[in-house]
Amino acid sequence: MKHEPKPRYAEGTDGGVLQSAERYLAQIEGGYRGLLEAAPDAMVVVSQTGDIVLLNLQAERRFGYSRDELLGQKVTNIIPEGFAERLIADETRSAAEAFTQQIGTGIELIGRQRDGSTFPIELMLSPLDSAEGILVMAAIRDISVRKAAEQHLAQMEGRYRGLLEAAPDAMVVVNQKGDIVLLNLQAEKQFGYRRDELLGQKVTNIIPDGFAERLLADALRSAEDALAQQIGTGIELTARRKDGTEFPIELMLSPLDSAGGILVTAAIRDITVRKNAEKDLARKVEELSRSNEELGQFAYIASHDLQEPLRMVASYTQLLSRRYTGKLDADADEFIAFAVDGANRMQRLIQDLLTYSRVGTRVNNLRDTSSEEALQRALHNLQGAIADSGAIVTHDLLPMVMADETQLIQLFQNLVGNAIKYQKPGVPKIHISATESGPNWLFSVQDNGLGIEPKYFERIFGMFQRLHKRDEFDGTGIGLAICKKIVERHGGTISVESEPGQGSRFRFDLAASA
Amino acid sequence: MPVEVLLVDDSPGDVRLTQEAFAEANRAIHLHVTSDGIEAMAFLRRTGPYANAPRPDLILLDLNLPRMDGREVLAEIKGDPALKTIPTIILTTSEFEGDIVKSYQLQANCYLSKPVQLDAFESLVKSINDFWLTIARLPQK
Numbered sequence: 001m002k003h004e005p006k007p008r009y010a011e012g013t014d015g016g017v018l019q020s021a022e023r024y025l026a027q028i029e030g031g032y033r034g035l036l037e038a039a040p041d042a043m044v045v046v047s048q049t050g051d052i053v054l055l056n057l058q059a060e061r062r063f064g065y066s067r068d069e070l071l072g073q074k075v076t077n078i079i080p081e082g083f084a085e086r087l088i089a090d091e092t093r094s095a096a097e098a099f100t101q102q103i104g105t106g107i108e109l110i111g112r113q114r115d116g117s118t119f120p121i122e123l124m125l126s127p128l129d130s131a132e133g134i135l136v137m138a139a140i141r142d143i144s145v146r147k148a149a150e151q152h153l154a155q156m157e158g159r160y161r162g163l164l165e166a167a168p169d170a171m172v173v174v175n176q177k178g179d180i181v182l183l184n185l186q187a188e189k190q191f192g193y194r195r196d197e198l199l200g201q202k203v204t205n206i207i208p209d210g211f212a213e214r215l216l217a218d219a220l221r222s223a224e225d226a227l228a229q230q231i232g233t234g235i236e237l238t239a240r241r242k243d244g245t246e247f248p249i250e251l252m253l254s255p256l257d258s259a260g261g262i263l264v265t266a267a268i269r270d271i272t273v274r275k276n277a278e279k280d281l282a283r284k285v286e287e288l289s290r291s292n293e294e295l296g297q298f299a300y301i302a303s304h305d306l307q308e309p310l311r312m313v314a315s316y317t318q319l320l321s322r323r324y325t326g327k328l329d330a331d332a333d334e335f336i337a338f339a340v341d342g343a344n345r346m347q348r349l350i351q352d353l354l355t356y357s358r359v360g361t362r363v364n365n366l367r368d369t370s371s372e373e374a375l376q377r378a379l380h381n382l383q384g385a386i387a388d389s390g391a392i393v394t395h396d397l398l399p400m401v402m403a404d405e406t407q408l409i410q411l412f413q414n415l416v417g418n419a420i421k422y423q424k425p426g427v428p429k430i431h432i433s434a435t436e437s438g439p440n441w442l443f444s445v446q447d448n449g450l451g452i453e454p455k456y457f458e459r460i461f462g463m464f465q466r467l468h469k470r471d472e473f474d475g476t477g478i479g480l481a482i483c484k485k486i487v488e489r490h491g492g493t494i495s496v497e498s499e500p501g502q503g504s505r506f507r508f509d510l511a512a513s514a
Numbered sequence: 515m516p517v518e519v520l521l522v523d524d525s526p527g528d529v530r531l532t533q534e535a536f537a538e539a540n541r542a543i544h545l546h547v548t549s550d551g552i553e554a555m556a557f558l559r560r561t562g563p564y565a566n567a568p569r570p571d572l573i574l575l576d577l578n579l580p581r582m583d584g585r586e587v588l589a590e591i592k593g594d595p596a597l598k599t600i601p602t603i604i605l606t607t608s609e610f611e612g613d614i615v616k617s618y619q620l621q622a623n624c625y626l627s628k629p630v631q632l633d634a635f636e637s638l639v640k641s642i643n644d645f646w647l648t649i650a651r652l653p654q655k
Contacts, residue, residue, distance in 0.1 A: 308607060311630050312527040318632040319534065347630055 042140040045128060046075045050084035053135060062142060064114035075138075082109045083123060083138070111140060120147040160256075170268040174203045176261060178212035190270060192242035203266075210237045211251060211266070239268065248275045299357040303350045310350065314343035345474070352478035355410065356463075359485045365404040366490065368513045371443070372398040374405055375432060378412035382420065391420050391428035398434050399441050400513035407486045408510075412445075414479045415506050419447035421473060424501075440492065440509040451500040461494065483508070517543045517647050520570040522554040522587065523605075524579050528628070532574070535639035540647065546570065551582025555590055558597055570600060572646050575622075577606040577613055585616060592621040599653045601646055 036043045036056040042063070045054035052070050060067055063078045070077070076084050111121040122143045128135040164171045164184040170191070173182035180198050188195055191206045198205070204212050235251040250271045256263040317339040325333050375398055379386065386393060393416065401408075412432070419430045429448045434441045452460060452467065459465050461484040464477040487494040487508045498504035517540070523529050529547050536543050546567070548554040554575070557564040573591070577584035584604065591597045601623040606613070609627050617625050626642075629635045646652075 304607075307630060308525075311607075311628070312525075314630070315531055315632040315635065316527070351630070 039139065041124075042142075044070075044075065044078070044138045044140060046084075046136045046138060048133065048136070050075050052078075059140065062113075062140070063111065069114075078112055079109055079121070079123075079140075080112055082107065108143070111142070119144050167267060170270075172198075172203065172206070172266045172268060173256060174212075174264050174266060176264070178203050180206075181263060187268065190241075190268070191239070197242075205240075207237055207239050207249070207251075207268075210235065236271070239270075247272050296357055299353065303353040303357065307347070307350050307354075310343065310346055314340070314347055317343050345476075349476045349478070352476045352482065356478055356482050356485060359407060359410075359482060359489060366402045366511075367404075368400055369403040369405045369408060370398075371401050371403070371408060371434065371441070371510070374403070374408040375412045375416075377409045378416060381409070381413055382417055385417060385420050389420050389423065389428050391423075391430060393430045393432070395432035396434065398432070398443075399436075401441055401510040402513060403490055403510055404486075407489070411483055411486045411508070414483050415445040418479060419445060419449060419504070421475075422468075422504075423447075423449045436512070437509060439512055441512055442507060442509045444505055444507050446503065446505040448503040451502050451504055452496060452498040453500050454498075457496050457498070460496065517572075518546065518568045518570045519543055519572045519574065519647075520546045520548065520554065520557060521574045522548050522551070522579065522584065523574070523576040524549045525576075528576075531632075531635060532639060535636045536643065538636060539640045539643040543643070543647070544568070550580045551584065551587040554579075554587050555582070558591065558600075571652055572642075573600055573602040574605045574642075575602055577604060577608055577617070585620065588617065588620045588622055601650070601652065603642065603646070 036045075036054065039056060039058070042059035042061075043054075043056045044052055044059050047053050052073055052075050055067060055070055059078075060070070063070070065078075074084065107123040107125070109121055109123060110118045112118050120143045122141045124139040124141070126137050126139075128137050160173075160182065161184075164173075164182065167184060167186070170187035170189075171182075171184045172180055172187050175181055180201055180203050183195060183198055187198070187206075191198070193206075202212070235253075237249055237251060238246050239249045240246050248271050250269045252267040252269075254265050254267075256265050317336060321336045321340050325336065375395060379393060385391075416430060416432070420428055426448075431446045432444065433446075434443045436442075456467055460467065461480050463481045465480070466475060466477040468475075483506075484494050487510075490510055492509040492511070494506065494508040496504055496506050519536070521529060521532055523532070529549075533545055536545055546557065548557050553564075554573075556562050557567045558570075558573075560567050575584045575587060579587070584606070588602060588604070591600065591602055598621070602621075604613075604617045604622045604625045605628060606626075607628050614625050624646075626638060629638055
């Protein structure tokens with residue numbers, strides 16, 4: 001598109017540039033010179049034909065020429081490309097248009113020094129009226145430093161953008177004022193904003209509480225301290241989407257050095273699923289412990305209440321037996337004997353069940369307990385059985401442990417009681433000892449009794465598990481289940497090693513006294 | 515002079531067992547029985563059908579009773595200046611620690627759990643007889 005040039009500009013098209021310049025120079029020496037030299041940038045005044053008509057000291061220095069060497073020379077000597085062309089009218093535009101297109105804009109070009117080395121420049125153009133027409137004053141700024149910085153920044157951006165986008169979490173980079181300076185696609189998705197809706201905005205838009213405050217210095221700490229306190233810790237907060245809905249998040253912060261100071265990279269993980277799972281788990285645990293407790297209560301109450309009518313049956317069959325044995329006939333005697341025996345066994349069973357369920361209902365009563373004293377009490381309770389069997393019970397000095405004393409007595413009583421009971425002919429020998437094993441004491445109850453086949457090692461600790469016929473050894477099959485429950489309630493384990501005919505060794509561990 | 519004992523228990527089986535055990539221990543004992551708390555208080559205060567009831571030397575009181583339970587009966591006895599000097603023994607199947615504490619707080623003279631085994635029950639009754647009705651000095655009526 002062609003325009004008629006305005007008459008004012010028409011005069012200065014071509015010819016006699018140098019003379020004009022000299023005239024102009026002389027004319028403005030006094031007026032503009034001072035202004036030019038005061039400018040911090042290199043300043044060059046160029047005619048529309050691309051000739052340098054005026055320059056300042058900074059321009060001489062920056063390009064390595066003396067004034068004489070540049071005056072009247074083509075500006076392409078110092079700015080090889082992109083400047084002169086722009087000043088010249090061509091088929092598509094007038095000189096005036098060409099010029100006006102350039103005015104005021106910062107044009108980035110390459111400057112060339114006398115020694116041929118180049119450096120990045122930014123040009124700011126402004127018009128200067130003269131008798132010969134419009135001249136162009138170019139302020140030439142060396143932007144080497146800025147360019148290097150920009151390049152660095154672009155590199156950083158490129159590098160971090162890749163990193164940010166590769167991250168599975170929403171990532172937001174925030175400055176210490178709490179402004180969002182960078183974010184990734186996951187962050188856009190998670191919060192329901194477009195990138196440009198968040199960039200430059202306060203991070204409180206998406207994390208209302210607990211994040212921005214933490215970045216700020218206050219009377220008690222410097223900005224560095226404030227930041228250092230947060231780095232690396234998983235902070236659980238609430239985030240808000242564009243639509244106002246909220247969701248739980250976990251923040252991981254890390255510092256990022258930048259030209260503008262320390263930035264904070266925040267990895268934001270949506271922990272809705274985890275939170276729900278946690279809630280779910282907590283509810284299930286609560287349900288389970290409640291139903292467990294109910295079951296324990298039920299077992300206790302049931303066995304306790306069963307005991308009442310059973311006490312009647314047992315007492316009266318015993319009375320029958322005592323008063324009428326030998327007074328009726330042989331059948332009656334036998335029937336009564338079976339009834340008495342059945343009632344007695346059921347009483348032992350219920351006693352053991354009660355003991356078993358009590359181990360469950362009495363928990364967390366662990367305190368410093370002398371296992372030595374507990375064993376003595378157990379042996380005292382067993383003194384009848386020990387005397388009857390002629391057993392020799394020996395033991396090492398036993399340590400202080402963390403235990404419920406009543407249960408520890410029960411444990412020793414059951415294990416030593418078993419050792420006395422399951423014997424072959426001869427003198428039962430039982431030895432109790434304890435060795436230190438890390439933070440625990442490993443107890444051993446060893447006997448020279450019948451022993452147990454390895455295939456039963458696990459089974460004997462189950463409920464109602466018996467290895468002998470009733471007429472060989474009577475029992476409820478609950479004793480070792482009680483032992484197992486007691487040891488496990490104390491956080492330990494119980495096991496047996498044995499060789500049939502050689503005896504058994506039961507081992508269990510308990511935490512040492514604190 | 516016969517010894518008067520009031521047994522408050524709603525289980526006929528237990529009542530009979532106790533009678534048998536006392537019969538074994540001491541033939542001179544008159545064992546009176548009421549089967550709930552209200553009857554027990556009527557007996558002690560000689561009201562209604564118990565107008566001619568003797569003042570007992572000893573009370574054996576179960577805790578779980580119909581209408582008015584053993585804890586209430588105990589509180590009434592120990593709150594009544596005319597009755598509070600009668601030794602009152604809790605004889606129950608409960609081994610609940612709370613019941614034991616509560617009973618002593620209410621000034622029970624002694625708390626006994628009914629043993630499961632007949633032999634043990636008989637020897638318990640014998641102990642009651644030996645201590646409370648033989649060794650211990652009780653106030654004059």
